[in-house]
Amino acid sequence: MKKILILLIMSILLASCSNTPAIPGNESNENANADESENNEREAIMAPDFELESLDGSIIKLSEVIKDKNVILNFWATWCGFCVVEMPDLEKLQEAHADDLLVLTINVGETKEKVQEFVEENNLNLTVVLDKEMRVNNNYGVRSYPTTIAVNKKGEAIGGYVGMLTYEQMEQLYDYFEEE
Numbered sequence: 001m002k003k004i005l006i007l008l009i010m011s012i013l014l015a016s017c018s019n020t021p022a023i024p025g026n027e028s029n030e031n032a033n034a035d036e037s038e039n040n041e042r043e044a045i046m047a048p049d050f051e052l053e054s055l056d057g058s059i060i061k062l063s064e065v066i067k068d069k070n071v072i073l074n075f076w077a078t079w080c081g082f083c084v085v086e087m088p089d090l091e092k093l094q095e096a097h098a099d100d101l102l103v104l105t106i107n108v109g110e111t112k113e114k115v116q117e118f119v120e121e122n123n124l125n126l127t128v129v130l131d132k133e134m135r136v137n138n139n140y141g142v143r144s145y146p147t148t149i150a151v152n153k154k155g156e157a158i159g160g161y162v163g164m165l166t167y168e169q170m171e172q173l174y175d176y177f178e179e180e
Helices: 001-013 034-039 079-097 112-121 135-139 167-178
Strands: 052-053 059-061 070-076 101-108 127-131 147-151 157-162
Touching: 034 052, 070 079, 079 167, 101 135, 127 135, 127 157, 135 147, 147 167, 157 167
Parallel strands: 070 101, 101 127
Antiparallel strands: 052 059, 052 127, 070 147, 147 157
């Protein structure tokens, strides 16, 4: 079952290598089943739950966070130039929607010290968790950085992008929560 879930999430993310949103059920398909198009329903893709340590030492569990807020997961690394460029816009998005959104940045494969130094040097105020062993990264099928996934309060992965986002694209991703 876990492998099927991973394959579904990978297909969503890989479908958007050109930096376009990949939302199951929103794409136009001439061969789509008539019942599907009439009902405009899609099968929910549940985001795999995880627990990761944040920079302040607390443990953040996705299933706990989504009880109160929609979540945007952003997989990144300090060596990734595009990741670094989009960080200020992720912070701006978090500030603009602080009441109902948590931007959860997942650093992949780096030490706490390296990430802490990066966050301090860049004066970032985002929630950063550490996926040192890349388990969450692998469970989500992430193969390129940055990768961003929107998870609603029901725990469904409702959209995502592979590649650097502009602020406008981040707002579009946030708008998917409104459509729910």
